[in-house]
Amino acid sequence: MNFSRLLKTTSALTSRWLCSGRFQSTSAAAQKLVDVSVDSKTGVSIVSLNRKPVNSLSLELFKEFCGVMDDLESEKVRGMILKSSCDNVFSSGLDITELYPHPDEDRFHAFWLWFQETWIKLYGSSFPTVAFINGHAPAGGCVLAISCEYRIMLPYYKIGLNEAPVGIVAPDWVVNSLKSVLASRKAEQLLTSGRLLDTQEAFDIGLIDKIVNNEEEALARSEEFFSTFDNVPKLARALTKQQVRKNEISKLIKNRSNDAKLFLNHILRPETQKIIGSYFKSLKDRKK
């Protein structure tokens, strides 16, 4: 399989689906959702999700995130730290309004392809990636975290793939991402129960790599991780990472449209809409 050719085909496909000129660039409006800065001491790029209040993942956020990833790829950055600009939440996961009530099929299809694209670009990035989980990371928030190469987390937050309790079935590329971090049976128990783990539990089973008390420590631990690659030529590092991850990625690339349809069919079931609806209501009630 010619991996880079597949990736190119994919991008072309995505562009066609989305008819979007914003694919390669980051517009001024979009920049508000994903901030990028460079740590002057280490040269590492810090990507902050900034969709207040809880970084719920919308089509627009995914699009902008993909634009940022393209920029970082072309700049051949030393490494990337993914964090949140929101208080207490790394990301709350998929924006529920993309799924409920009864999403428009075209919008949903585009939304889902951008979610896939986000995963492909993050999971398959050529440069080293660290998730600094500085807040709760349920569902899609956890997906972003496990797509990185290394996970550092603040204490007292929750992380996990709690799709099932909300009536949602994680797609198999998410399942496979988790299986590459945890043993298969552990992954199954997390997924089927949808249980959220606190920081210490997540560390104990290997879902995260380090616990830190503040951002300063997070930057220091990230730097230790990035510096393990200081003597590794970038091309060899990138191709080696690809060698480890290519099976999962190429499986999705061959199955993108079908993967979107499967998820949509499930979401549109009346029983699923009902469960998401109750959950949505409980979220709104909580805010009052």
Place this chain on the structure above:
Amino acid sequence: MNFSRLLKTTSALTSRWLCSGRFQSTSAAAQKLVDVSVDSKTGVSIVSLNRKPVNSLSLELFKEFCGVMDDLESEKVRGMILKSSCDNVFSSGLDITELYPHPDEDRFHAFWLWFQETWIKLYGSSFPTVAFINGHAPAGGCVLAISCEYRIMLPYYKIGLNEAPVGIVAPDWVVNSLKSVLASRKAEQLLTSGRLLDTQEAFDIGLIDKIVNNEEEALARSEEFFSTFDNVPKLARALTKQQVRKNEISKLIKNRSNDAKLFLNHILRPETQKIIGSYFKSLKDRKK
């Protein structure tokens, strides 16, 4: 791949192969081999293997077990605990008289397809499954245990896949089941040596999840496991479990007849028959 369609094709195929009207129902005679009761406190179904003296796995037991699984699926039970009604033995594994001497090919083919069907239904069940290993669980007994989602075991018993010492080669769906519980190299060492582990060793390497001292504790630990799913809609839980396990299952479904032929060819080799024969004789001598 359309998973549920595959499963349907399979059932049709099995029925055709076996020309058996008993497939969907549990006849009075069959009920003697597999008992089902419901824990009135928890609503969980308790399935007891009851083929005295050691629950050796015969075609009739598999058939009846599959009937029970179909019933539990249609009743959408809260969960299932698999245990033994025999003293000191969870299950001794495949009934050796199905393999020796020189099994009739048609009978063997049917036997093997029902073994596959048992695994497909147990490994792929939509409801949560716990094995309460209340006795020794060698070979096929261990296969049943590792097909469940969670394993609870009494002390002082043995568990393992000791097919190789008896000259038998575990089929690859058994190997893959074990690999989803243990790391690949640990699985290989267990399989190639055929070593049986005692309860504590099994716990230490992760082959079982909990050690309990009696049935009361087993029920309490099972309840803790089942209650992790109390807030998870059944459909989402089932599809999520399927997402984790579908690769192994669909591989077997595409290869059932060939899998049976491969195993039969190996069993019919004169050297294999000789080894099983010696083992069989040693078992009979032991009983005297």
Place this chain on the structure above:
Amino acid sequence: MNFSRLLKTTSALTSRWLCSGRFQSTSAAAQKLVDVSVDSKTGVSIVSLNRKPVNSLSLELFKEFCGVMDDLESEKVRGMILKSSCDNVFSSGLDITELYPHPDEDRFHAFWLWFQETWIKLYGSSFPTVAFINGHAPAGGCVLAISCEYRIMLPYYKIGLNEAPVGIVAPDWVVNSLKSVLASRKAEQLLTSGRLLDTQEAFDIGLIDKIVNNEEEALARSEEFFSTFDNVPKLARALTKQQVRKNEISKLIKNRSNDAKLFLNHILRPETQKIIGSYFKSLKDRKK
């Protein structure tokens, strides 16, 4: 998939590629690179790599090693211990002069097919294999070690897959071998950083199974491992091991020529040649 047929096709293919009559036999000249002796107490074959000064892996060494493996297979030996006759080095990995400067394509193709063949024969051997890592084992040295079933190591040496720092990308059968020993994410971190671990670190993450202080202890621990198979018929053991490992092996067997081309293309990139060149120079400078 008919595994043994695939293996035969492979051998035929290799012979054709290499037009070598030495494939099945060990010539007098070749015997100097790989010594075989038999431990009279245990009956185990001890295979010593003997290409001074550091067992760098050349086409000739691979060829001879494959001849030795064929001999051991046909003798149906009880087990094999792989060790080094060189001081302080188990094996330094691929002979860099096979890769630099600008290797001749035909020679390289043959070299790479013999490397593949070495892995296929060692990883897929029917008899039990122990690596006694009695010296440093970087890159290809580590590949040999992880292809064995069990790893015993002396203290104070280094082991790891440090291809990436030298600009080289490990082929996917090497990546998959490592993933069958270590969890996927641990494997990725070792591979992308190319970090060499000392004996204790290697033990802590499960890359090796035992630490010993001298050869006597190594033989005793090996014997403990081999004796776990004393009651296992050889054929059933061999087929069971194959059941665990066949996916990785058959993947390579279907892709040998392409795998060689991929690696060669990468090696011939000017940037890769430059990095290997600098490394080569640093090795030569060190010797002065």
